[in-house]
Amino acid sequence: MIRNDDFSRLEINLSGCLDNYKYFRSRLEASTKLLVLVKANAYGHGAVQFASLMEEAGADYLAVAYPVEGVELREAGIKTPIMVLTAGTDFFNEIIDNSLEPGIPNLYSLKALCEILDKRGVKDFPVHIKLDTGMHRLGFMTEELEELMDFLRDCPQVKVKSVYSHLAAADDPSNDAFTLGQIELFQQNADRLTSVLAEKPLYHILNSAGIERFPQYQFDMVRLGIGIYGVSALTGNHLSTVASFKCKILQIKTLSPGDGTVGYGRHGKIAPEGTVIATIPVGYADGLDRHLSCGKGYFTVGGHRVPTIGNICMDMTMLDVTGVDAKVGDTVTIFGDDPTVTDLAKILDTIPYEILTSVPRRIERIIVK
Numbered sequence: 001m002i003r004n005d006d007f008s009r010l011e012i013n014l015s016g017c018l019d020n021y022k023y024f025r026s027r028l029e030a031s032t033k034l035l036v037l038v039k040a041n042a043y044g045h046g047a048v049q050f051a052s053l054m055e056e057a058g059a060d061y062l063a064v065a066y067p068v069e070g071v072e073l074r075e076a077g078i079k080t081p082i083m084v085l086t087a088g089t090d091f092f093n094e095i096i097d098n099s100l101e102p103g104i105p106n107l108y109s110l111k112a113l114c115e116i117l118d119k120r121g122v123k124d125f126p127v128h129i130k131l132d133t134g135m136h137r138l139g140f141m142t143e144e145l146e147e148l149m150d151f152l153r154d155c156p157q158v159k160v161k162s163v164y165s166h167l168a169a170a171d172d173p174s175n176d177a178f179t180l181g182q183i184e185l186f187q188q189n190a191d192r193l194t195s196v197l198a199e200k201p202l203y204h205i206l207n208s209a210g211i212e213r214f215p216q217y218q219f220d221m222v223r224l225g226i227g228i229y230g231v232s233a234l235t236g237n238h239l240s241t242v243a244s245f246k247c248k249i250l251q252i253k254t255l256s257p258g259d260g261t262v263g264y265g266r267h268g269k270i271a272p273e274g275t276v277i278a279t280i281p282v283g284y285a286d287g288l289d290r291h292l293s294c295g296k297g298y299f300t301v302g303g304h305r306v307p308t309i310g311n312i313c314m315d316m317t318m319l320d321v322t323g324v325d326a327k328v329g330d331t332v333t334i335f336g337d338d339p340t341v342t343d344l345a346k347i348l349d350t351i352p353y354e355i356l357t358s359v360p361r362r363i364e365r366i367i368v369k
Contacts, residue, residue, distance in 0.1 A: 008247035008282050010359055011336075011368045012045055014053065016240030020228050021057045023238055024211055033202065033221035035061035035083065036228055039069060043229050044287075044356040045243055046365030048076040053367075054228075055080045063223065067091040070100040083128055083162075086138075092116045096125065101161060105130040105138035107148060110158070117157035126161040131189050133165040133182040133205075142189055149196045162202035162221065163190040171209035171233040179210075183217050209233035231342065231352045244336030245287075245359060249278045249301070249328050252321070262318050263310025267294050275309065276322045280332050283315040287358035288334065289348050297347055300333045301326050 025034060036059045037043070042050035051062055051073050063083040064070045070082045071094060084095060087102030089112045095102050096116070104110045104127050117125050129148070132139030140148055152160065165186045169175035186205050194200050203219035208227030211218070212234050227233075230242040254276050255262070262268030262277060278301070284290050291297075295307040301324060309320040319332070335341050341352040348355075 008245075008280075008286065008363055010045070010363050010365050011244045011246060012049065012053075012365055013240065013242050013244065014367055014369045016230065016242045017050075017053055017228065018057060019240045020230060020242065021054070021059075021224075024208070024222075024224050024227055027211055027215045028218055028222060031220075032218050033060035033204075035059070035063055035204065035221055035223045037063045037223060037225040038073070039063060039065035039085065040357045041361065043226065043353065044359045045229060047072060048078070049365055049367060051076075051078050051080070060221070067094050067098075067100060070095070071098050074098040074100070081126075087113075089113075096120065096122065101126045101128060103128045103130050103138075103164075105132075106140065107144070107151060110148070110151065110155075114155055114157040123156050124159040125157060127158045128162045128164060129160055129193065129201075131163060131165040131186060131193075133185045133189070134178065135166045135168045135182075137166070139165060140189075142185070145189060145192060149193060152193075153196050159199075160193075160197055160201045162204060163193055164204045164223075167205060167207055167210050170207055170213060173213075179214065183214070187219075226353060229356060241337050241340065243341070243356065245282075245334035245363070246336070247280050247282045247332050247334065249326060249330045249332060250281055250316070251279045252326065252328055253277050253279075261310070264313060265311055268310025268318060271322070274322075275320055276324075276326075277309055278306070278319045278321045278326050278330075278332070280317050280319065281315065282334060283313045283317055285314045285360065286363055287355075287360060288312050288317060289344075289355075289358070291348055292344070295320070297344065298339065299335075300338050301330055305338070306332075 036054045038047050038051045041047045061081050065086045067084055070084050083101045085103045089109055092113050130139040132141050170179050190203050202221045204221035206222040208225050211222050230239045232239045255270050256274045257270055290312050293308055293311045298305045298307045304324045306319045306321050309318050335344055341355040344355050345352045
């Protein structure tokens with residue numbers, strides 16, 4: 001059997017993952033619940049494997065973006081409560097059948113769900129009410145609360161398990177006044193909504209950056225996303241690297257000036273004194289942004305940073321290993337400790353989330369200790 005890790009793999013560091021979990025847990029009161037986001041294939045880390053790790057670690061909740069992600073986890077045997085952040089309206093039967101808990105951002109969705117629950121004779125089904133406090137993406141606006149409250153007063157089909165909102169800029173100190181305004185509005189509107197409910201639901205608004213920078217507003221639960229995967233909102237990063245994208249060198253070539261160029265479009269220029277190139281089995285179909293081509297990006301081999309040369313191909317990339325003691329079969333780190341996902345994100349003028357979630361499922365995820 002051919003194993004992808006003989007070729008390329010995404011190594012998930014178990015101890016680093018647990019260290020990050022403990023770090024964020026240490027910033028919370030013992031009574032505060034911890035929800036871990038495993039949407040988008042666990043930010044590229046492998047949803048089933050990562051959800052299992054978080055279940056063993058003691059996470060109180062998991063969250064996914066879409067119903068199909070939650071169904072995948074249930075079919076894999078995950079028992080922890082799962083919140084569906086973007087439940088939509090077309091898959092409520094699947095949500096009910098798999099004991100998933102939908103986020104409800106508007107009255108249309110709530111009425112659609114209650115209609116299905118009523119037909120199925122289901123009562124007290126857990127839902128999570130999303131409030132819009134300034135992100136302006138999804139959620140009930142302040143002026144929509146009264147109609148929502150009127151509907152919930154006579155709606156035995158659902159039980160509001162939590163009320164939540166999303167911070168737009170918790171990682172940016174220049175926006176702290178806005179963030180604090182969001183938190184204040186959230187508490188006001190959550191309290192107002194709760195006044196018509198038989199039981200007080202959980203409140204949650206803090207994301208990873210919020211946990212690090214505003215732990216005094218942790219309420220009843222927090223949502224841990226990018227932080228568990230090793231990306232911090234603080235300058236002094238207390239977090240461990242979790243994912244390391246690695247592959248092996250396929251071939252080494254020593255090229256002379258007369259050999260011309262390297263790669264598609266002939267954009268890789270051979271140096272006057274000659275160039276040694278290493279070809280690796282990873283390309284843009286594996287999540288390598290093509291803007292890292294032609295020396296704009298670098299990876300590491302044997303502790304040495306080596307730049308790309310020429311254009312990144314669909315399944316392969318060439319590296320300039322001139323002066324480096326590299327050989328066929330040596331391991332190349334695409335990202336991990338060096339370069340980090342943050343390093344690559346800075347080169348590409350993007351965010352670490354995009355780097356992590358770009359690694360496709362054809363790259364095998366391997367848990368290492």
